[in-house]
Amino acid sequence: MSEISILFAGDFCPINRSERLILSGREPEIFGDLHEQLRGNDLSVLNLECPLTTQNTPIAKSGPNLKAHPLAVRAVTAGGFDVACLANNHIADQGSGPVLNTIDLLRAGGIRTVGAGESIHEAQKPLRLTLKGKRIVLLAFAENEFTCADERTAGAWPLEVPTNIDQIRKASRSADIVIVMVHGGNEFNPVPSPRMVKTYRAFAEAGASAVVAGHPHVPQGYEVHNGVPIIYSLGNFVFDLEEDAADVPLWSTGLLARLTFRDDAVKVELIPFRAIAETSCLERIRGSLRKQFLAYIRFLSRLLGDDRESRRYWDAWCVLNGPKWAHYLDRGVAPWKDAADRGGFLTARNVLMCEAHHELLCNYMELVRKKRITQARKYIPRIKRLERGLLPQ
Numbered sequence: 001m002s003e004i005s006i007l008f009a010g011d012f013c014p015i016n017r018s019e020r021l022i023l024s025g026r027e028p029e030i031f032g033d034l035h036e037q038l039r040g041n042d043l044s045v046l047n048l049e050c051p052l053t054t055q056n057t058p059i060a061k062s063g064p065n066l067k068a069h070p071l072a073v074r075a076v077t078a079g080g081f082d083v084a085c086l087a088n089n090h091i092a093d094q095g096s097g098p099v100l101n102t103i104d105l106l107r108a109g110g111i112r113t114v115g116a117g118e119s120i121h122e123a124q125k126p127l128r129l130t131l132k133g134k135r136i137v138l139l140a141f142a143e144n145e146f147t148c149a150d151e152r153t154a155g156a157w158p159l160e161v162p163t164n165i166d167q168i169r170k171a172s173r174s175a176d177i178v179i180v181m182v183h184g185g186n187e188f189n190p191v192p193s194p195r196m197v198k199t200y201r202a203f204a205e206a207g208a209s210a211v212v213a214g215h216p217h218v219p220q221g222y223e224v225h226n227g228v229p230i231i232y233s234l235g236n237f238v239f240d241l242e243e244d245a246a247d248v249p250l251w252s253t254g255l256l257a258r259l260t261f262r263d264d265a266v267k268v269e270l271i272p273f274r275a276i277a278e279t280s281c282l283e284r285i286r287g288s289l290r291k292q293f294l295a296y297i298r299f300l301s302r303l304l305g306d307d308r309e310s311r312r313y314w315d316a317w318c319v320l321n322g323p324k325w326a327h328y329l330d331r332g333v334a335p336w337k338d339a340a341d342r343g344g345f346l347t348a349r350n351v352l353m354c355e356a357h358h359e360l361l362c363n364y365m366e367l368v369r370k371k372r373i374t375q376a377r378k379y380i381p382r383i384k385r386l387e388r389g390l391l392p393q
Contacts (some may be wrong), residue, residue, distance in 0.1 A: 002132050006179065007041040008257045009081070010214045010234035013049040013090070014072040017280040018240045027075040030238055032282040037256060037271050038080045042131050045083040045138070046076070046237060047183065047214055050090045052105050053098035061146035062347040065093040070101075073109045075238075083127065087115025087140035087156040088183040088215065092147035096154035115140030115157045115181070116149065123149035123157045126171055134261075137175040139167060143184035143215070145354045146346075159184055159355065161199055165206045172207030177261055180208040183215045185233065186321075186356045188248050190300060190386040191313040192220050192232045195359050197304065204228035210259050210266060218250040218387075221300030222257075222268065229268045231257050232304075240280035249388045252277070253285070253293070270297065299391055313386070315367060316379035322364025325351050329361065 014022060018030050031038060038044060050066035052073060058065035076084060084106050092099050096118070103113050114127035127138040141164055142148060142156040149155035159182065171178045180203050185196050192200075200211045204225045211230040217239070220232035235254035252275035260267040272285040272293045285293055303310045328347040351357045367373050382392035 002262075004131050004134060004136075004177070004261045005041045005043075006259050006261070007038065007044040008181075008212045008231070008234060008259070009038075009044070009046040009079075009237040010254050011049040011088075011217065011236045011239050012046045012076070013066060013239040014068045014075050015050070015066065016240040016242050018075070018238055019069055019072065021281075022072050022075050023069060027078045029281055030075055031079050032276070033284055034256070034271075034273055034282050035080075037258075037284070041080075041258065043083065043129070043136070044079070044081045045085060045179075045181075046079070046081050047088055047181070048076070048084040048086055048091070048102070048106075049088055049239065051092070051094050051098035051102045053094055053101055055094055055098050055101075057095045057098070059093060059095055059146060060342070060346060061093070062343065062350045063145075066090045067094050067098065070105055073105045073111070076106070076111055077109055081111060083112045083114060083138065085115050085138075085140045085181050085183075086113055087123075087142040087181065089142060089145040089147055089156075091116050092149075092153070092155040099154040114138045115142065116155060117157075118149075118154045119151055120149040120158070121151075123155060124167070126167070128175075134176040135174065136177045136179070137171040138179045138181065139164075139171060140181040141183070143355045145350055156183075161202065165202060168203055168206040168208055177209045178207055180211045182211065182213040184213065184356055185216045185220075186317065186360055187216050188218055188387065189216055189317050190218055190220055190250070191303060191310060191317065191383070193314055193356070193359055194307070194311060195355065196232065197307075197310070200230045200232065201225045204230060209261065212257060212259075217248065219253065219255050219297060219300075221297060221302075221304050222270070223301060223304045224268075227264075227266075229259060229266055231255075231268075236275075238275070238280075238282070240275065242280075253389065255297070270294070272297075293389070296389055296391060300386070312376070312379045313383050315363070315372070315376035316383045318360050318364040318367060319373055319376045320380060320383070321360060322367070325357055325361045326364065
């Protein structure tokens with residue numbers, strides 16, 4: 001068969017300086033010197049991390065309610081993207097109406113969508129394409145925070161592993177290539193949790209041709225499982241927080257992933273880039289910095305092949321972050337009476353219902369119960385170096 005190349009980009013949230021460039025008609029500048037890499041692919045896909053709306057109708061949730069100007073659709077087009085994945089934890093931040101308006105805006109701009117809809121029935125519809133005579137199916141799932149669709153509410157396609165496996169199996173019976181995209185995991189953690197690894201491998205075994213994930217806002221490693229590439233996190237693509245990301249050193253460093261399918265094989269090419277601090281526009285990482293960064297990604301990828309060693313990093317991450325989530329839960333789950341109670345209730349709800357937060361807290365509690373906190377702390381210096389993009393000493 002002829003080659004089919006599909007390019008994937010991570011979280012695209014065109015706010016702050018990126019939004020100002022769009023509103024001034026300078027959206028191509030956002031992508032800096034990446035234009036050559038973004039063009040010339042058979043299909044290009046990004047994760048649109050917010051609704052495109054001027055409507056200010058934030059839903060009740062913990063964390064920020066994001067949105068970007070509707071003209072941001074011009075930036076998606078300027079980047080050469082064909083598909084916007086909408087299965088994420090921010091797409092319904094402003095309610096159901098902006099979800100549907102965003103879908104309409106994208107489609108009017110010639111951009112297909114997957115992973116969200118006006119109800120759970122619509123949100124769970126795969127995107128079916130034909131490229132070079134081959135049938136391509138894209139599916140996209142999001143962990144269960146606040147923006148997943150239900151019978152009466154627009155939102156994202158929820159991560160429900162047994163159901164998702166059936167959906168992948170069904171798709172694989174009528175497609176030559178099945179792409180599964182997932183939005184989940186622990187923010188800022190460079191090492192995916194044991195649950196995420198098991199889940200993505202299960203998706204590969206169910207019939208996915210590739211699994212491409214995001215949400216941690218930092219890059220993670222990748223592996224090939226039973227011949228299926230699994231990219232655990234691409235990191236951010238365009239997500240300008242101006243000065244607010246200083247505590248997350250890799251916030252502005254990400255990966256493009258180009259998957260090239262030919263016959264029964266798939267080639268993985270990773271393209272590292274970063275956002276320039278002064279402008280937030282993107283540039284490729286080159287020279288010795290590129291070499292160092294790819295060595296970092298290779299280290300993360302090797303960890304995926306050593307479950308015991310990877311678990312030590314996970315335990316250290318849980319020791320670092322578990323007390324914070326336990327505190328959130330301790331604030332109580334009774335219905336709120338005022339604004340102060342409301343925040344505690346919603347955060348506690350997120351701890352219990354979001355798979356990533358729930359897994360972290362449960363593992364931390366088990367480490368406490370089994371008196372393994374001291375042992376787990378030994379890997380804290382290593383996970384802290386990984387957070388900074390450095391190899392452990």
